[in-house]
Every structure is written in C-alpha cells, then in structure tokens.
Amino acid sequence: MKQTKVTGRILLIDDDRALGELLEETLTRRGHFIRSALSAPAAAEILHREEIDVVLTDLNMPGPSGIEFCGELQANRPDLPVVIMTAFGSLETAIAALRAGAYDFVTKPVDFDLLGFTLERALEHRHLQEKIRLLKEEVRHRRPGDELRGESPALQTIREQISRIADLDTSILISGESGTGKELVARALHRQSRRAQGPFVAINCAALPENLLESELFGHVRGAFTDARDNRLGLFLEASGGTLFLDEIGDLPLPLQPKLLRVLEERKVRPLGGSREIDCDVRIVAASHRNLTESVREGTFRRDLFYRLNVIQLDLPPLRARGNDILLLAQDFIREMALRFNKSVTGLSEPAAARLLSYPWPGNIRELRNVIERALALTRHDRLTVEDLSDPIGHPRGERSPFSGPPDGDALIPLAEMERRYIRQVLDQVDGNQTLAARILAVDRKTLYRKLKED
Structure with a gap:
C-alpha cells in the first residue's frame, strides 16, 4: 500500500532516558513534534496543558504502568490513540494492552521503521476521529431550514452562486448527476429570493405521460377531455407569486416544448380547452441530469427553449467531489433515522467512515441516504460498522x-x-x-x- 506521510504531536513516556532521547531524535527527524515525560503523572500534566495526537508509552515504569495509564486515558480521552512499547512481547501482554484500549503495541528492541508505520496509522485514526467529531458538532449547530448540507469548497461555491442570483427574477437551469440534490438547490433559491413568501411548486417532467403532464402544468377547463369534470388551474397558476421547479426538464415531451416556451416568453397560460390566456407571475427553475446541449444537437430538445431556460446555469458537483461532506451527510441521516427507528445509533465507526469516504457514490446523495437507512435499520451496534454497510460499499x-x-x-x-x-x-x-x-x-x-x- 502506498503510504502518505502523516505527522503529528506525540507524547513519549519512558523512564529510560537514553532510549527516550533516541526515540525523540528519530521521530523528530520523521517530522513529528515530540513531548517527553518520565512517568504517567508527568504525562498527565502535559496532556492537561497541551494538545496531543498520539501517546507512545513504555509498559513498565515507576508508578502506573503503561497499561494502567492507557486505561485511564480510555476512560477520559477515548479519542486519543495509545501505542504501548514493551520488551515482553507475549500474547498475554498484547491482549492486556488491547483490552485496556491501546490502539496498538510495539516490542523492544524497537524497529524504528515499524514504529513509524504504526504511529502514522494511529495519527490517521486520530485525524479521522477528529473529523467525525467536528462534523457531529456541525450537524448539531446547523441552522434550521438550511437545505444544503455540507462545508466542502465545491458546495461553498454553489452557496455563493445562490446568494448572488436568488433575487434575480430570471430562469435558472440546474445541471448535475442524478441524486446530487437539485431540488434542494431549487428550494434554497426560492427561500433566499423575494418570492420566499409565495408557493414553491415542484413537478418531475419524467413522471407523467404527455397528456396528463400538459394538464398538470397548464390546467384545463371542464369538458376539455373525457375525465375533465372540473376546472383545474395547473401548476403555473398554482405557483403564481412563487417558484415553479421543473425537474428532469430534459424528459419533457417534444410536443409540449413550444407551449412551455410561449408561457416563459409571454407570462400567460392558456388552459386546455380554454378560450383565453391567464397572466401568471412565476419564476422558473429547471433541472436535468441530461446534457441538454447534446439533446439539442440530437433534436430531442428545442434550441430556443434551451436558451430560454439556460439564462443562468448552476452545475452541481457529484458527491465523490465533496470530500468530508460525505461524513457530514451520513451523520445527518443517522440522526434523522435513529429518531424514526427509535434506535440509539450515534454515528460511524472509524473503518466504516473510511469506507464511505473511499466509495465513488455513483448514485450520489440519494444512494448515501439509502445506504445509511438500510444500515441503521439492520445494525445491532451503537455505531454503524463496515459489516452494516451494503455491497459494494461494505465489501x-x-x-x-x-x-x-x-x-x-x-x-x-x-x-x-x-x-x-x-x-x-x-x-x-x-x-x-x-x-x-x-x-x-x-x-x-x-x-x-x-x-x-x-x-
């Protein structure tokens, strides 16, 4: 496995001054910052004053042993990895150290390459635990009504774009892979606009057959067709004063596209079977996972309608490009579903978090939500483990x-x-x-x- 250099602040505890100096010199050359102590009480004072990433302690020393000190740290600082050094490399010693909560142990005489490798892994573990802790804090303090979850640079860019264009009363086209949260962005645009007090109405253009979609969008008058027993306003008029979100606009049937274009240009709607046009005041936000430029080239989407919708375009990043947002979203979903299922699941194990970060998420946020929902429904632990994750993420x-x-x-x-x-x-x-x-x-x-x- 290709190793990435990981460095950090290491607290070294050893009553053998000569070995301690050698270890300090060697680990400093590897890029670590070392604080040294001759006993567990002295080490506790350092931990009280300073931020430490990993504790490297001898097993046998005056006062509390390395294993005893490890047990105290596990009770008070479970986030702090402890590596124990011992000249007694028996299986019993290993089991005792691990039961006390040690992250790992190394034997004396010390193999410095092996020690360096072990410390790097402990630091990676520490850093990932810290990320999870910070993300939990972010979830706890998130503002109510904040639809967009995450703090990655890619999402920050989308937030900045939304803040700049939310009040512009013009058509916006949101593009991105399926499951990236296009409707959430549309809702954020509505919530931050002058139309926020008006209705937000959404429709999936791929979900209805052509005849029903036309009636749903533009409305109809009684008797316009066989089942038209009453007048219907249609979504354009229902959304008047607010925002109409046309999801999967790339799947809008070609015969309906000229009628949509006319509504966008004239701001008037003629219901099916109606004799007059009705004014409508609505802001259009459309979205598609398709490449509409390709659709125009292929003749399945009108060029003039594309230009009318694509006044401003927002390109949403896929989940795999959002880094630690994956863990933040997962923690959100865990909290939400733990309440729904009445389970005391609080988060992710470190290996499960690492597995989520390494998976490419072709289904994006929708897939992540489904994975967490399934895992939480089936788990028997208080934190989701790798075994709880569905294939191919878990295996x-x-x-x-x-x-x-x-x-x-x-x-x-x-x-x-x-x-x-x-x-x-x-x-x-x-x-x-x-x-x-x-x-x-x-x-x-x-x-x-x-x-x-x-x-």
Whole structure:
C-alpha cells in the first residue's frame, strides 16, 4: 500500500532516558513534534496543558504502568490513540494492552521503521476521529431550514452562486448527476429570493405521460377531455407569486416544448380547452441530469427553449467531489433515522467512515441516504460498522475473499496476488490492527509490515 506521510504531536513516556532521547531524535527527524515525560503523572500534566495526537508509552515504569495509564486515558480521552512499547512481547501482554484500549503495541528492541508505520496509522485514526467529531458538532449547530448540507469548497461555491442570483427574477437551469440534490438547490433559491413568501411548486417532467403532464402544468377547463369534470388551474397558476421547479426538464415531451416556451416568453397560460390566456407571475427553475446541449444537437430538445431556460446555469458537483461532506451527510441521516427507528445509533465507526469516504457514490446523495437507512435499520451496534454497510460499499469487489473465485472478467490470479488479497481481508476484519492480523496470519509483525510495504 502506498503510504502518505502523516505527522503529528506525540507524547513519549519512558523512564529510560537514553532510549527516550533516541526515540525523540528519530521521530523528530520523521517530522513529528515530540513531548517527553518520565512517568504517567508527568504525562498527565502535559496532556492537561497541551494538545496531543498520539501517546507512545513504555509498559513498565515507576508508578502506573503503561497499561494502567492507557486505561485511564480510555476512560477520559477515548479519542486519543495509545501505542504501548514493551520488551515482553507475549500474547498475554498484547491482549492486556488491547483490552485496556491501546490502539496498538510495539516490542523492544524497537524497529524504528515499524514504529513509524504504526504511529502514522494511529495519527490517521486520530485525524479521522477528529473529523467525525467536528462534523457531529456541525450537524448539531446547523441552522434550521438550511437545505444544503455540507462545508466542502465545491458546495461553498454553489452557496455563493445562490446568494448572488436568488433575487434575480430570471430562469435558472440546474445541471448535475442524478441524486446530487437539485431540488434542494431549487428550494434554497426560492427561500433566499423575494418570492420566499409565495408557493414553491415542484413537478418531475419524467413522471407523467404527455397528456396528463400538459394538464398538470397548464390546467384545463371542464369538458376539455373525457375525465375533465372540473376546472383545474395547473401548476403555473398554482405557483403564481412563487417558484415553479421543473425537474428532469430534459424528459419533457417534444410536443409540449413550444407551449412551455410561449408561457416563459409571454407570462400567460392558456388552459386546455380554454378560450383565453391567464397572466401568471412565476419564476422558473429547471433541472436535468441530461446534457441538454447534446439533446439539442440530437433534436430531442428545442434550441430556443434551451436558451430560454439556460439564462443562468448552476452545475452541481457529484458527491465523490465533496470530500468530508460525505461524513457530514451520513451523520445527518443517522440522526434523522435513529429518531424514526427509535434506535440509539450515534454515528460511524472509524473503518466504516473510511469506507464511505473511499466509495465513488455513483448514485450520489440519494444512494448515501439509502445506504445509511438500510444500515441503521439492520445494525445491532451503537455505531454503524463496515459489516452494516451494503455491497459494494461494505465489501468492495477488489477486497472480496480470495477464495470466492476471481473477480468478474479476471483470469486465475497468481499466488502472490491471492496472498495480498487475503492479508487485506484479514486487516479489514480486525479494523486494521496489525498485531492481531499478524497473529491470525501466523507471521511476525516485521513480515506483515514488509508485505504491506510491497503492496
């Protein structure tokens, strides 16, 4: 696996001054900031005063042992990873350290490459936990009625564009992949406009057959067709004084497009079977996941209607381009659905959060919502785990069991590739804990570390 250099603030606790100085010098050269203490009480004072990312502590030292100090930290600072150093690398020691809440442990004499690798993983764990904590705070303090969830630069750009154009009483076209939140953007445009006190009316142009869609949009008079038993205003008139959102405008039947164009240009509507036109005061926001320029070129969408709708265009980013917004949205959905299902689920485990961040989300926000809803409905934990996530998120194709046969379309694979896949599978099952993975694989940690470096 290709490693990215991760550095941070490390608190080193060791009563062996010579080893402590060597460790401090070595880790400083690797880019870490080191604070040193000779005992657990001295370390506690440093933690009270300063921000620390990872604790690296000896096992045996005067006063509380490394495992005892780890237990205290787990009770008071569960977000702070602890790596324990010990010259007694027995299985019993490993189990005791892990039960006390240690993130991992290394044996003496210290292999500095292995120690550096372990600390980088602990720092990654710490940083991801901090992201999750900050996102929970963001969810807790979000303003009521804020439709657009997220703080990524891509979404900030959309927010800025909305604030600039919301009061411009002109047509707006929102483009983007399915599930990116086009209706939420339309609602935000309405809420921030001078029309906010008027109605917001939405229709999906792909959801109705042509004859019903025409009546739904423009209305009809009694007797206009067989089932027209009463007069109907139509959505253009119902939205008068507010905003009409035409979703999936690219699927509007070609025969209806000239009539829509006339309404946009004249601001008048003639209901089906009617003898006169009625004034309508409505702002049009349209949206499509299709490339309407291509549709115009193919002759399935009128060029003049496209220009009339596309006065201002907003291009929504896909979820995969929004970084940590994925976790923020997931936390929102967890809170919402935990209330609905009456479950005490509070968030995501660190491996589950990492898996959500690495998945490309072809279905965007809609897919993320469905994944969280399913996971929360089925989970037995207070935090969603990787096992709760549906395929292919929970079990990506490239990380399936090597014994389930080759991936679709692959030939039989070399033994080295099968070994690599199995190592990754075991690491997933133990949430990345290399000590336990090495025990399961019946190899020493140096061998496992070497194989990971080769990956």
